[in-house]
Amino acid sequence: MRHSLSDRFRQLDPVVVGLGVGLLILGLAMLMSATGPVAIQRTGDSLYLVKRQLLLGVLPGSFLFLFFALVDYRIWKKYAFFALAGSVILLLLVYVPGLGVRVGGSLSWLSVGGFRFQPSELVKMGFLIYLAAWLSSRSVASLRDWRESLVPFGGALGVIVLLLVLQPDTGSMAVIAGTSVLLYMVAGAPVLWFAGLLAFGAGLFWLLIKFSPYRAARFMTFLRPELDPQGIGYHINQAMLAVASGGWLGTGYGKSRQKFLYLPEVEADSIFAVMAEEMGFVITLIILTAFAALVWRCFKNARDTKDRFGAYLSAGIGIWLALQAGLNIGSMIGLLPITGVTLPLVSHGGTSLAITMGMLGLAAGIPKHAKDSR
Numbered sequence: 001m002r003h004s005l006s007d008r009f010r011q012l013d014p015v016v017v018g019l020g021v022g023l024l025i026l027g028l029a030m031l032m033s034a035t036g037p038v039a040i041q042r043t044g045d046s047l048y049l050v051k052r053q054l055l056l057g058v059l060p061g062s063f064l065f066l067f068f069a070l071v072d073y074r075i076w077k078k079y080a081f082f083a084l085a086g087s088v089i090l091l092l093l094v095y096v097p098g099l100g101v102r103v104g105g106s107l108s109w110l111s112v113g114g115f116r117f118q119p120s121e122l123v124k125m126g127f128l129i130y131l132a133a134w135l136s137s138r139s140v141a142s143l144r145d146w147r148e149s150l151v152p153f154g155g156a157l158g159v160i161v162l163l164l165v166l167q168p169d170t171g172s173m174a175v176i177a178g179t180s181v182l183l184y185m186v187a188g189a190p191v192l193w194f195a196g197l198l199a200f201g202a203g204l205f206w207l208l209i210k211f212s213p214y215r216a217a218r219f220m221t222f223l224r225p226e227l228d229p230q231g232i233g234y235h236i237n238q239a240m241l242a243v244a245s246g247g248w249l250g251t252g253y254g255k256s257r258q259k260f261l262y263l264p265e266v267e268a269d270s271i272f273a274v275m276a277e278e279m280g281f282v283i284t285l286i287i288l289t290a291f292a293a294l295v296w297r298c299f300k301n302a303r304d305t306k307d308r309f310g311a312y313l314s315a316g317i318g319i320w321l322a323l324q325a326g327l328n329i330g331s332m333i334g335l336l337p338i339t340g341v342t343l344p345l346v347s348h349g350g351t352s353l354a355i356t357m358g359m360l361g362l363a364a365g366i367p368k369h370a371k372d373s374r
Contacts, residue, residue, distance in 0.1 A: 009069075009070070011368045012069050012365055012368060013297065013301065013363070013365075013366075013367050013368070015293070016297055016298070016301075016363050019290055019293055019294040019297070020294065020345065020357070020360045020364070022290060023287075023294070023345040023346065024058070026345075026346065027345045028053065029253075030271055030274065030278075030346055031053055031271070032050050033253055033254045033278060034256065034266045034267065034271050034274040034275075035048075035259075035267045037261055038266055038267065041261065049348050056350030056351075056354075057352075057354055057357075060354040061353050061354040061355075061356070061358065064354055064357055064358030064361060065361035067361065068358050068361035068362040068365065069364045069365035070365060073309075073313060073365060074307070074309065074310070077132075077133045080130045080133030083125075083127070083129045084126070084130040086122075086126055087122070087126040088160070090126075091119055091123060091160070091164065091167075092163065093110055094107050094109070094110060094167060095107070101116060106167050106169055108120060117350065117351040118172075120164060120176075121349075121351040121352050123176060124172070124179075125355055125358060125362075127160055127176060128183075128313070128316045128320065129313070131153075131156075131183060131316065132183075132309055132312035132316055134152075134156075135183070135184070135187040136309040136312055138187075140188045143187060143188045143189050144188070144190055149189060150189070153180075153189075157176075157177065157180050161173055161176070161177050161204075164176070170339050170340075171327070171339035171340045174327060174339060175320065175341060177201065179316060179319050179323055181194065181198075181201075182319045182323070183316045186312075186319075187312060234264070235264050236331075236334060236338055238258055238262055238263045238264070239273040239332045240332075240333065240334050242257075242258040242270075242273040242276065242277040243333055245277050246276045246278065246279065246280045246281065246284070247280055247281065248281050249280040249281075249282060249283075250280030251277055251278055252278060253279070254278065255278060256274045256277045256278050257277070258274060267347070268340070268342055268349065269328055269331065269332075269338065269341060269347065271346055271348070272329055272343050272346070276332075288329070291325050292322075294318075294321060295321050295322045296318075297363075298314050298315065298363050299315060299318045302314035304367070305367065314363055317360070317362065318363075324342070324343075324344055327339060327341045328341045328343040329343070345357075
């Protein structure tokens with residue numbers, strides 16, 4: 001029996017939809033509070049970045065959410081190889097003169113017809129679809145055979161990681177690699193391989209630090225933030241000052257002091273520091289609980305979904321969300337080095353927000369379509 005569009009929308013996972021919309025509204029509110037001074041300095045319009053977020057993030061993101069939520073997710077399994085090939089092509093296009101754009105020292109943006117976007121954000125979804133399809137086509141026994149499992153997995157992921165390292169885009173590389181390895185382990189790969197992949201990742205991290213003076217300086221600043229408070233350590237010191245200034249109940253919405261051009265990147269990876277300063281520990285903890293509930297819901301749907309492709313997709317979205325949010329928050333409170341990773345649904349970023357909403361649409365629709373298939 002055919003269902004109307006409204007009936008199909010009501011059948012989506014209400015927890016994923018509700019938490020996603022709530023965090024999105026919170027993000028817009030925080031963006032309005034945090035970016036006023038920097039937006040006035042850049043453009044003279046205090047709402048400039050909020051308007052950009054609505055136009056380039058929320059609007060296309062809403063379309064992607066509905067599209068991926070209402071279309072049967074199983075169709076994407078047929079195009080898994082094209083998702084992998086498209087991911088590689090997108091990462092190669094940044095080296096094409098006239099298309100690739102260097103921002104902040106990284107050649108990680110594409111400009112097409114005056115529209116600029118970050119291909120690594122699309123790769124997060126594309127490579128996850130490929131990996132979920134590949135894992136679902138393997139038996140548990142084949143996943144434990146290194147020739148049938150570890151070699152093709154390492155080869156596909158290695159190409160993506162190499163292209164991201166060359167840009168360089170360490171933050172996206174960490175999120176994609178971490179999500180892929182953890183999902184690979186969830187699917188049934190041996191724990192010993194997980195240890196080996198961690199060792200390989202640690203070795204790669206050491207090489208990146210050794211041959212990049214800038215990364216080495218940032219890593220030393222992470223270990224000793226007080227070494228250069230006016231130089232390379234300025235960002236992390238101001239972020240921790242903002243978080244500490246919030247106390248239990250915060251300074252109040254709109255009353256952050258660090259947003260007045262003291263804290264760098266208030267619209268992007270530093271927005272959590274402003275949120276902690278204004279909202280305080282208690283409300284920030286409630287917000288983090290909402291993120292945790294969204295991750296838990298993705299894992300629960302993965303456990304309840306009988307279709308392996310849908311289960312791996314849902315689990316992968318949960319892992320990605322937890323990992324990216326964890327990297328962002330950890331860097332703002334001094335537990336991790338600053339990598340420039342944004343806070344999902346909260347930070348400014350058109351491509352990032354649109355893809356995040358698309359992935360949440362996928363997560364919201366998986367339980368309904370999996371149930372229909374049974």
